[in-house]
Structures are given as C-alpha cells and as structure tokens.
Amino acid sequence: MDSDLPPEGVVTASDDTALTIEEALNRPDPSTEPAPPVDDAGEEMPGTVPQAAHDYSGIRWPEADRAPDYAWIAGLATPAVFDLTAETIEALLRLNRYVPSRETEVIAFALRGASLVSGHSATKAGSVAIKVTEPDHRNFRCVIGFYFHGERKLSAFTGSTVPCRKAVFGSKHGGDPSNMLLTGMYSYYVWRHKTLTPALRLAKSKADLESGAEATVLRNSADLMLDTADVFDPSTPLDNIHCSYLLGESSDLGAQFSSWGCLTVRGTKAPSDEWKMFQKVLSGVGLKSRVDLMLTTGKEAAIVVDSGNNPENIEEKLGALRQGSRGEEVKRVQVKLGIDASGFWGPITADKFTARQRALNQAAGKGRVADGIYGRSSDALTGWKVFAGASA
Template identity: 40%
Template sequence: MNDHSIFAFRSGDGVIAPDKLELTDAELQRARVQEQSADDPAPEPETLMQRASRFIATFSAATPLKAKWPEQDAHAPDYRHLSASTIGAATTFMLTPDVVELLIGANRFDPHGMNDVIALAFRGLALGKATEIGSRHEVENATSIEVTDVRPNHSDYRCLLGFYKRDADPTKRRLTLFSGSTVPNPYYMRGYYNKVNFGVSFSTACNMVPTGGYVFRVAAHKHGTIKPALRMTDPDDLAQDATCTVLRTTNDLIFGVDDTWDTSMPYDNVHCTYVTSVKAEWEASFSSAGCLTVRGKQLTSDQWAKFQAVLNQLGSGKRCDLVLLTGRDAGIAAAMLLNGQSGDDVALRRELIRLRPGSQSAEVARLREKLGLSAGNYFGPVTKKKLTERQTQQGQPADGIFTPELDTLWGWNVFGAPPGV
C-alpha cells in the first residue's frame, strides 16, 4: 500500500466502456506482471524491534489512543450527508433488489460485471435482527434479506459483502451477502499513526476507501497468495490497478471529516479476513489496512470459500464492479420504497440523490466544469479530490459527496431547478 500521493500525475477521470467485461490475453499478462510487483498489504509476523517501537510510541502519547468510529454521523464522511434525513427509516429492514436498484439510480452509478454479476458492500450493516448481530454470517441467492443498520467499530464484523445478480429480468435478480469488514483494523491504524507522528518503522499506509461505485476485476491479492480475489481496478483501464482518493487519519484513530483525502494507489482489494475470531495483536477479527474483507481464512474457509466460488465461476480477468454504500443509505431507500416515496422527486433529492466516486451523468459533467476540471461525465479520484478541496476552502466538512443541498448552497445548479420551481 503506497504512502505517496500520485494526484499530480493524473489530470482527468475516465471510465471504460460498459461492454468491456474481460481482459484480452495480452492485457491479462500485463495485469499479472503488475500484480506480482504490487505492494498489496497482508499480515506478517511483527519483529521484536517493531514490537518494542510500537510499545514505546503507544505510551509516548499523552493519552493512549483507541480506534473508534465517530460518535455522531455528522462527523463520519460516509454518513454526514444523511445525518439530517427526515425519513423514518427502521433500524431493521428488508434488503431487496429494488432497494439496490434505487440506490444505484440515485447515485448515478452504472456498474457492470461478467454474467450480469456485480459485487456489493455495505459499510455498517449486519444480517438479521439487532439481537442476532454477530451470529449470522451468510445468506445466498435471496430475493429479500433481513438486515440491521449498525455502525462499524474497526474490530467486529459490522459490514456485509457479496454479490448481486443483476439480471435483465427483475424476477430473476438475486442477492448474496456475507459478513466481513469495509474498514481497517486498529493494528494498521495505530501503526500508521505511530509512523507519521513518532517515526516508528511501519511499511503500510492505512486508509479507508470512501463509499462509491468502483471497477474491479477477478485476479489475485498479495502476489498470488490469495487467488482468486477481487482487485480494485483503474476505472479507465481494466488491466491497471486503481488510483483512488482515500481517507487517511494521522491526528487520532478516528476517520472523520477533518482527516486527509489522499489520491494514491492504495491496493484496496477484496480478500479474506484471515481469521474468524478476534486476534489480540490486531484487536480485530480481520486483517485490513484498507482492503475490504470477507469472513474466512486464507486456506479458503467459511464465507470466503463461497465468495471465491463465485469468482471462480466468473473467471480470471473478468470484470465485477463493486458498489459500496452504507447500511444507512440502504435503510433510507428501503423506507422510501415501503412508504411509496421512491417516485417523489423532492424526497429523492433530499434523501438519496448524490454524486460520489463512480457516478456518471450530465450532472457530473456540470460539477466537473464548476470545479475547473476537464470535460467528462465520470466522477473519479480527481473529482473526489477537487471536491474535498473546495469544501475545505469553503470552511465546510470535507466528505467529497456532492448533494442537492450543497448545490443550492453554492448556487451551482448542477442538479437543475428543484421540482416545482
């Protein structure tokens, strides 16, 4: 995982054609060469010197830091834009293909995948009722899944990852979800913090990938030691590892709206959690410095084995875009469908319509123009970075999500006039 920004070397955002669903033989070879040299993060035994340095750095701080999720949604970049929602969304609700489709449309995503299969990831969502959180780990090929909106804590399985069979026939659409995580664990968060603040040797730059729609391909992680895995791919080159604007925290162990947005090559792939119970050294039941993880061990166990089975069916080099949103997003969408508000343009603009990584529309083109970027209708890492810079300049919390509310505040008319005006 790289620690340096590459923003200066990238001037625009683009996306590959919808029908580009697999690599050619030449592209596959190029991709594999790149994968072998990539700086993919993976758990490694800690040396005695590293352990001693970490111990000293931990107690050098005035108060020992604890990895935490922001206490208020308004302070969390992926939740801030939803904190003023007026929809009475239930904590436990039914996740259906219709909910996913509403979210895809509201965010102007256009995901694609081989055999109409795309990947899903929900940050802050658990299977079953509130009383079942942590005890249920999988539901496969379902038309409806009971889920509960929670918040991540960097230690437990409080996220869901899986697949959506997005068949052209709505009656054939199916959801598969497994327990996992979409946030880094305390070990990597603290290691990066100690490296930046105390000069402690630590090789991995910890980050959190923001919600959005991302291009992925079936490939491998960590020089082929985990294969198949889903590999984050550059949106305009299916054979190239992704450039992404990710969030890094160096002032504490909380990812908040006051942290740093860094455009880099983070290697935030989808792989196994490596363990299925809390490992004391990691303070978590998963290993991640920024990758998305599915519950299971490296030697193919539990839910990871079933996740890999789908990847094997798709095949190496095949495209499988991933939509990452929060459980709160999904809960609001489910409530709007249940209440008959999904066709209410005013309510949709207020609650769900957003521009963020992966959005593609004329609205994105107008946003990019306002941000002083080159012509284009794709919201990529450059758009994300420029938007966060603009928010910071305006003295606003930098979440990098463009909302109709922000559009009105800035007077940019990106979304056009509100309905009825």
C-alpha cells in the same frame, strides 16, 4: 486539461496480455498491504508496530456528523432492520447515478455499518434481513456480497470495509500507512490479492490487473479517528477484496480482520467460511472478468427500503454524486471546478471538489471539513444548482 475517464475509457499499456494466467500470477504482487498477521495454522505472526506500542483505546468511529459517509445524512431517521432486495440495489444505483458493468452475472455490493440479522451468510436469496449498525475498526460491522442482476437474487456475507485498529494506530505512529475506501462505485476484476486467487482486485482494466486503479481514499494522521477533517488522498491504494485471514480477534491487530484499506470477507486463507462461498462465485465468473462494486452504507440502504424502494420518493434526500457517478449533473460540477467535463466522477473530480468543499465550509464557519459527496446540501453551499439543471 485534467480529465477523469470511466474504466472502459482508460487506455493501458501492459504486458499482461502476453503472459499466460499462470505466468502472471507467479509474479510478485505490488500490493503494499502488510502480510496477514496469522499463518495457515492460525498462529499469530509479528506485525510492523511493536506489541509494546499498542494502545488502541483512543480508536473509535466518529460521530455521525463527522463521519464522511454519514455526515450528509446524519439527521435522517433510519429503520433498525430492513430487507435488502434487488429493488433496493437498483434504487441505490439510480439515486447515485451509477452505471455498473453488467457484462458478468453479478454486481458486487458492500454495506458499511450493517450486519446480517441471522448468521454470517445468505446465498441466492430474494431478500436478506439486514440490521443497521455503526462501523467498527475492531469487529465485523459490514456486509459484502453479490447482486445477481439477471435472476434478481442476492448473496451476502459478513465482512468489513474499514481498516483494522492496528492500521489506524500505525498511520499515526509510524507503521504501514492505511486508508479507508469511501462510498462510491468502483471497478474490480476477478484476479488475486497477494497469494489469494481468486480475489477481487481494484484495477485499471483487463490489460493491466497489477498496477491498480486510482481512487480518492481517506487517511488519518492527526488522531486515531477517520473523519471529515482528515486527508482525502487521490492515490493508487490497491484496496482489493480478500479474506479476513482470521475469525476471532487478533491481539496484535486489535480486530477480527486484517486490513490496511482492503475490504475483507469473513474467512481464512484455506479458504473457509464465507470467504469460501465468496470465492466460489468468483470462480464461476472467471479470472480477469470485470465486477463493479457499489460501496454504500447500511443506513442509506435502510432509508431506500423505507421509501418503498422508489428513488423518486427520496431523490431530495439521497440523490447524490460521488466517486463513480456519471452523467450531465457530473459534467455541471466539473465545469464549475474548471476541469474537463468528462461526465465521470473520478479521483480528479473528487480531489477538486473536496478542496472546494473544505474552503466553502470554512468560510461558512463550519470548519475546514469535507465529505466528498455532492448532495442537495452541496448544491445549497455552492449555489451551483446542479440538480436543477441550471448554471449559476
């Protein structure tokens, strides 16, 4: 029977442990993301899609009711500005049934569709002022940082969690395939991205830091927009967290950052700017350490803050299951999907659920769409009564 296992339940056979760290880092990186478009001197390098073929005018973020991470909350009001705190992070963890590893001092977080109200960084702060924005394949419209759970402090940096415009363009026009990591909880390890060390690597375990962990990602194909009609692909995307490689916009990339699916922190390879501060935290944590990442949206965080950071106040609105969720409610969904009830929402559960969601939405006259998130609307659509604790 198909089964999703939590990161600590994955058994891997690898020779990583037999190598010294230096030997392991000297091996070729299997990451498929194209080389960055600039060298250390900031000179643009040629890309895989010819310059003459670039026409990024049609690339845009979808309307809220067609954006996978936003469709399920499209009708909810959102404060424009809010203060992100430890209480907000903890509330989001509970609402999504996430149980992150706390074996190191930090849990990583990323807010898609958000920006810092002031500057590009905030370090070891009790609260961080955040503005809700719309994600953008061209500009930095995300915040990536660390939650120091013991101290209940936050460090936050300007970044991006979406592919750049060239990547979206190339996916349709024969360039290197790109993807977008969907909101969820993912296990990363302090390791490398290509020649960048340290960086955060999406990996299976400490025993296998190279081959990558499986995840269900969104890929565009029919048009130049990533929306609920696109492909949810269970794959091994190697969506690591690395520097943006540049600070201003690249004419080749059509963006301020180089990403075909990885999350990026503002700064250059040198390292510089926010990436330099990000790496300092990673160095303190140590190579091969596990750092779980909660990827969410600025809008969800804002709604949580507006509720007083009390999950009970908004459980009906924001209580949800998605990649990385755990528990009995996940088991109930898995039983309904006819897969092994492991209690962990991984790529198998995500794949089966999005297929069922598409079929049900099509039957309901909503089109063959899916967002991969099991909230109260999904309970109504399926009739499974997952959150009520009953089986239909």
